[in-house]
Amino acid sequence: MALVSAKEMLTKAKAGHYAVGQFNINNLEWTKCVLQTAQEMNAPVILGVSEGAGKYMCGFKTVADMTKAMIDSLGITVPVALHLDHGTYEGAKACIEAGFSSIMFDGSHYPIDENVEKTRELVAICESKGMSIEAEVGSIGGEEDGVIGMGECADPDECKKVAELGVTMLAAGIGNIHGKYPENWPGLRFDVLAAIQEKTGVMPLVLHGGTGIPADQIRKAISLGVSKINVNTECQLAFAAATRTYIEEGKDLQGKGFDPRKLLAPGCEAIKQTVREKIELFGSADKA
Ligand SMILES: [Zn+2]
Secondary structure (H helix, E strand, O other): OOOOOOHHHHHHHHHHOOOEEEEEOOOHHHHHHHHHHHHHOOOOEEEEEEHHHHHHOOOHHHHHHHHHHHHHHHOOOOOEEEEEEEEOHHHHHHHHHHOOOEEEEOOOOOOHHHHHHHHHHHHHHHHHHOOEEEEEEOEOEEEEOOEEEOOEOOOHHHHHHHHOOOOOEEEEOOOOEOOOOOOOOOOOOHHHHHHHHHHHOOOOEEEOOOOOOOHHHHHHHHHOOEEEEEEOHHHHHHHHHHHHHHHHOOHHHOOOOOOHHHHOHHHHHHHHHHHHHHHHHHOOOOOO
16 A cells, blocks of 8 residues: 555544644654554554654655555555654755655744644645644743753644644643653643634644643543644653663574574564554554
């Protein structure tokens, strides 16, 4: 199956009160693990690619071509969207060119008028190519220079304004954070989420920073209109922990344990397990 826009899978998710997982990829193994797990669970899936990960994987064209070839050779039949995560204006254009099926334009650092203007232009291009596009309002917290910022909650009226530009999905800051959550994190702002949902109606909402949000808060967010949840750090932590155990147990020193196919296997299994748990939690199993 060819790459698809995220529009149909998210429209279905919003109507069916579940969420599609976006799992960020970093290399061949990551891509393979996410695709295989989505197929095994018969779940639609979104592969997220940050600009940094795109560069690391030798550019967006390499990522798009690798993913398409992998879908073909693994016999993947569930819907797969290849999505630029937190794209710049230039990055968004490069991904459209490279054959991605979805982009996020993160114009949240521009003044609202410029954000709106650039979003409008990219919406028109995506529409003409049958691609989906995500926009962001407010800001999502995270660590910068060792300090964890709490982000800025989105203004529901601003969300409405951006939703009306014709974007496919909308990321809104509601107290969520990229990376690990600090001990004193006060939790998601469900009052803000409910107000946004009320102003934006059927628009699928996106929750970034899915790592470490307690399961009950995830379920509540889905019930209030979140249809896409981004998971990145959690797969990285799981991969690193399993790889650490393998080496600490000296398995790389036994037989051919140094073979990368053996060395990376426990980490890959850990990514798969994380993706499985998230698909269960988000309710997207058997929704392909
Ligand atoms: Zn994000």
